Amino acid sequence: MNGKHVFTIAQDDEKKRLDIFLVEKLQHSRNYLKKSIVEGWVRVNGTVVKPKYKLKQKDQITVIIPPVLQPSISPEDIPLDIIFEDQDIIVINKPRGMVVYPAPGNYSGTLLNALLNHTKNLSAKSGLMRPGIVHRLDKDTSGVIVIAKSDIAYMSISKQLKNREVKKVYQTLVWGQVQEDGATITAPIGRHPLKRTKMLVAAKNSRKAITHFSVLERFDEFTLLEVTIETGRTHQ
Structure with a gap:
């Protein structure tokens, strides 16, 4: 719901917090709207106020939701x-x-x-720098990714991911011959203390990661696995 929105406060909404009122009226998260209020995108009777401002009857609220596109993210003609x-x-x-x-x-x-070259209709729920992005795949991973065009879709997919209702299945080729036909790997994954772009199994500053695998085919020097990710850790 990008663009300009104007609301006049009725008696039923009197004494509500400004940020809570906007959450009820607009399809954006409370954090996003609080940030918009602080940055001056929201005005009450022409004045910038705090997110906790208590509404009064006949207050006029003007909200400008900035457009998704920013100069730093350029549309590119990529198939x-x-x-x-x-x-x-x-x-x-x-x-x-x-x-x-x-x-x-x-x-x-x-x-x-x-995506920005393909369509201008992307949900702004994930922020101005990541419109439409609900989840991600690593650079060197190919596979299916779902993009949210509407805010309703973004909220629905986010909820399903949070509740682990989405099953993530991968096929991966690994070095060596895996002897087990299948197993579950449970190990804490965290960011490398020196190489910040890399992840590793570590006891400190890490989060539990659960990976299930089964062997699809064995080769002389490789094994083809089907892998199910129960948790969604970076580079898991």
Whole structure:
């Protein structure tokens, strides 16, 4: 729900906090709206107030939701392998080697650059720098990724991911011959203390990661596995 919105406070909404009122009226998170209030995108009777401002009857609230696109994220004509698309979501087969959204070291050639060239309708729920992005895949991982075009879709997918209602299944080729036909690996994964772009199994500053695998095929020097991710840790 980008653009300008104007509300006049009725008696039923009197004494409500400004941020809570806006959460009820707009399809954005409370944190996003609180930040918008602090940054001056929201005004009450023409004045910038705090998120905790208590509304009065006949107050006029003006809200400007800034557009999703920013100069730092440029649309790029990059082909997309679209599996499915409707008014709420886009399901894409992301190729290996493509970063999902711009970040240090990868400001162009990302999936988001391609998406902005494909459509202007992306949910702003995930922030102005990651419109439409609900989840991600690592750069060197290919596979299905779901993009939210509408805010309703973003909230629904986020809830399903949070409640672990989404099953993530991968096929991966690993070095050596895995002897077990299947197993579960439970290990804490955290960021490398020196190489901040890398992750490792560590006891400190880490989070529990659970991975289930089964062998699909064995080769002389490799094993093809089917892997199910129960937790979604970075580089798991």
